[in-house]
Amino acid sequence: MKIGILCYPTYGGSGIVATELGMSLANKGYEVHFISSAMPARLDIANPNIFFHKVNVQTYPLFQYQPYDIALSSMIYRVVNLYKLDILHAHYAIPYAYAAFTAKQMLKEVNADVPLVTTLHGTDITLVGQHPSYKHAVEFSINQSDTITSVSESLKVDTLQKFHIKKEIQVITNFIDNSEFSNHEVCARKQLANPDEKILIHVSNLRPVKRVSEVLEIFKNVHKKVKSKLVIIGEGPDMEVINEFLEENPELMDKVRLMGKVNDLYKILELSDVFLLPSEQESFGLAALEAMAASTPVISSNAGGIPEVNIQGVTGFLAEVGNVEAMSNYTIKLLSDEKLLAQMKINAKEQAIKFDLKNILPIYEEMYEETLKKF
Numbered sequence: 001m002k003i004g005i006l007c008y009p010t011y012g013g014s015g016i017v018a019t020e021l022g023m024s025l026a027n028k029g030y031e032v033h034f035i036s037s038a039m040p041a042r043l044d045i046a047n048p049n050i051f052f053h054k055v056n057v058q059t060y061p062l063f064q065y066q067p068y069d070i071a072l073s074s075m076i077y078r079v080v081n082l083y084k085l086d087i088l089h090a091h092y093a094i095p096y097a098y099a100a101f102t103a104k105q106m107l108k109e110v111n112a113d114v115p116l117v118t119t120l121h122g123t124d125i126t127l128v129g130q131h132p133s134y135k136h137a138v139e140f141s142i143n144q145s146d147t148i149t150s151v152s153e154s155l156k157v158d159t160l161q162k163f164h165i166k167k168e169i170q171v172i173t174n175f176i177d178n179s180e181f182s183n184h185e186v187c188a189r190k191q192l193a194n195p196d197e198k199i200l201i202h203v204s205n206l207r208p209v210k211r212v213s214e215v216l217e218i219f220k221n222v223h224k225k226v227k228s229k230l231v232i233i234g235e236g237p238d239m240e241v242i243n244e245f246l247e248e249n250p251e252l253m254d255k256v257r258l259m260g261k262v263n264d265l266y267k268i269l270e271l272s273d274v275f276l277l278p279s280e281q282e283s284f285g286l287a288a289l290e291a292m293a294a295s296t297p298v299i300s301s302n303a304g305g306i307p308e309v310n311i312q313g314v315t316g317f318l319a320e321v322g323n324v325e326a327m328s329n330y331t332i333k334l335l336s337d338e339k340l341l342a343q344m345k346i347n348a349k350e351q352a353i354k355f356d357l358k359n360i361l362p363i364y365e366e367m368y369e370e371t372l373k374k375f
């Protein structure tokens with residue numbers, strides 16, 4: 001089967017899921033064509049089954065905004081036609097489901113139409129997709145997809161509440177390749193913290209929805225009771241929030257380590273004692289699952305699909321969105337009790353194994369087969 005994957009190339013969760021899925025399919029012998037504005041961050045282009053097609057946007061002085069979606073539709077049309085793809089898989093409805101629908105109309109003209117799978121990832125439904133500028137087009141293009149999948153039960157419920165969806169939505173949860181976590185040397189913990197300090201970690205694109213200010217407040221509360229360091233990985237608009245916090249709390253300056261985007265994320269997660277995720281919205285919380293795969297328990301909000309991943313009192317603790325006090329107290333409780341911490345590390349890993357790639361990949365393969373059959 002030849003599969004076209006449409007995704008964001010950046011560090012966002014949807015791009016990571018799309019890239020990991022495509023690479024796993026390529027390893028199983030499928031021919032996988034990535035169509036994106038840049039090479040996806042984790043893509044192994046050396047794999048002979050993987051192809052990358054960059055969307056080229058022609059700039060022209062007349063345009064105030066360059067027409068990316070037209071360039072994307074044209075590229076989808078070209079790749080499907082040229083490489084004789086069997087199926088298209090859009091990751092994130094905006095603009096991929098919409099651009100794929102347009103490409104399909106063009107492909108019909110040359111008798112080369114292919115089925116479209118759209119995977120909903122979260123903010124395409126709950127945040128950006130709700131904006132009046134996009135809402136109708138998002139709803140239309142989701143309904144035009146041959147198969148719709150969502151990454152959690154919670155996102156399926158949100159989608160059905162927020163849009164008029166006329167088709168079944170299949171939940172296929174996100175996944176993790178646990179084998180990537182077990183065979184590398186853990187870098188020296190002393191590079192990050194003293195032996196008597198615990199390590200708290202947060203990984204995100206530092207957007208307002210992640211509530212980075214609460215990560216910092218939780219750390220401030222925890223640090224009063226437990227010797228600790230906070231590691232923040234990622235880049236984004238709320239880096240300013242962190243800088244302001246450090247200006248107001250200079251005593252924590254050498255306790256907070258900002259690492260930006262890193263390549264060896266898994267190694268750093270493996271060194272950490274607790275992962276903080278106080279998000280306002282989270283359709284799934286891939287970052288929490290990555291932490292669990294590294295045996296790191298999670299203290300989180302109970303937003304969206306997080307409770308499907310982080311289990312209260314088992315793999316970590318959850319509190320209402322915004323309840324910094326509860327999340328701080330849970331973190332203190334966890335980090336002050338070595339026995340509890342050790343048990344939760346084991347539980348976190350066991351939970352990650354339930355979401356292993358080996359279990360989820362066959363579900364995607366079967367979904368593709370079913371989509372082709374009904375097309």
Ligand code: GMT
Pocket residue numbers: 011012013014015017092121122123151174205209281282283284285286287
């Ligand atoms: O918001 C992000 O962190 C990025 C965003 C994306 O689409 O790239 O993440 C969403 O998709 C991820 C992968 O399916 C989910 O794990 C995240 O929970 C989801 N983010 C939100 O719903 C806010």
